[in-house]
Amino acid sequence: MKILWFPRLQVDIDNLSITTWREMCRELEETWKCDVRIAIAGNPRASIFDRNYIPIFVIRKKFLRIITFWIFGYIKFIYHCLTFKPDVVILDIFTIWFSIPFSLLPKKRTLFIVDNRTPFYDMTPGKRTWEDKIAQFYTALSYKYCKGFLDGMTVITDHYKEYVCGCFGFEPSSIGVWSSGVNIGMFSPDKVKPGPIPGFLKDKFVLMYHGGIGYNRGLLETVDAIKLVDKEEIVLFFVGDGQASNEISRKIKSLDLGKKMYILPAIPYSEIPVYISYCDCAIMAYPDIEYWNNNNPLKLLEYLAMGKPVICTDILTFRSVAGNNKCLYYIKQNDKEKIAEAINYCYKNKEHLRVWGGQGVEIVKKGYTWHKQSEKLLHFIGNLREKRKK
Secondary structure, three states: OEEEEEOOOEOOOOOOOHHHHHHHHHHHHHOOOOEEEEEEEOOOOOOOOOOOOEEEOOOOOOOHHHHHHHHHHHHHHHHHHHHHOOOEEEEOOOOHHHHHHHHOOOOOOOEEEEEOOOOOOOOOOOOOOHHHHHHHHHHHHHHHHHHHHOOEEEEOOHHHHHHHHHHHOOOHHHEEEOOOOEOOOOOOOOOOOOOOOOHHHOOOEEEEEEOOOOOOOOHHHHHHHHHHOOOOOEEEEEEOOOOOHHHHHHHHHHOOOOOOEEEEOOOOHHHHHHHHHHOOEEEEOOOOOHHHHOOOOHHHHHHHHOOOOEEEEOOHHHHHHHOOOOOEEEEOOOOHHHHHHHHHHHHHOHHHHHHHHHHHHHHHHHHOEHHHHHHHHHHHHHHHHHHHHO
16 A cells, blocks of 8 residues: 655754654555555754655744745655555545545546644633634644545544544545554563662662653653652653753752753654653653643653553543543642642552562553554555545
């Protein structure tokens, strides 16, 4: 099967997100023998994206970035559609309009799918900015075009599928679901060989968080919670960067947490399993908002695959992965008192953490490998083909 994939991937701002497409392309080609061509704006290093790709030129300035992506991406798209002759084209909500010359053909051979992983605006009633309202209007317009002229859509969770079908009138058979996944050859407690544990973590009870350090992930509340925890051997480290990094650093200093909290710079993706191996459990005190309930965070699955229990908020995105299994310790809300209680609970039960974490390993193996996600995508494509024949 020939697959032409045009997401709006930009190497300078999507280094972490690019993991999903790298792993899916690898699985589709190596396991299922598909021929995949994927577009990326910029020039990714081999350590980030070690495969052939279609380069898209962009000017890295506000507004010019999307305009140049649309112009040069469209030219590349038309060329590869005509020369590669794909069986399936996968677009996203930004590149959906590239399909117009082909979607209007009465007997088009190629399947056209939109992969919109999650909403890119705040869905919380009463809290939307004018940017959110514009994004919501654009999303609705894109979905109506997809419903009327393209073959289907894929999303990241069943919850978001229900929303799309309910609000936009899609037939459930036109919406596929494939979620985040994990390369269990890379994230495995049996295969990772950690070096000497860093001195500031030695003989400590270690909590961790890695990835984007933003304002909507409960990180500031987590720092406040560490101040409430009275055990000196409990430490927390973040690995990554983001817009909230400086404020968190200032808060650590103002609360005098310099010996209990550490922010480490972003590291190569290949080193993340080693850093996860240093911790006793992870923490993801995300707020209960629709954005996260419609999401499936990659880092959650990486922690579980490494056998690490996770302290997390009791919201749908986490429940849908692990249910009532003890590999997740749920807090009812992400305020500092509840987070501190959860940390103390895990510390008091540290002798059980390895057993609890083992449940997460099995959950990932059964449902959240990249093999499983690529299988879901290809099964959906097969169903669309059968639907077209009828």
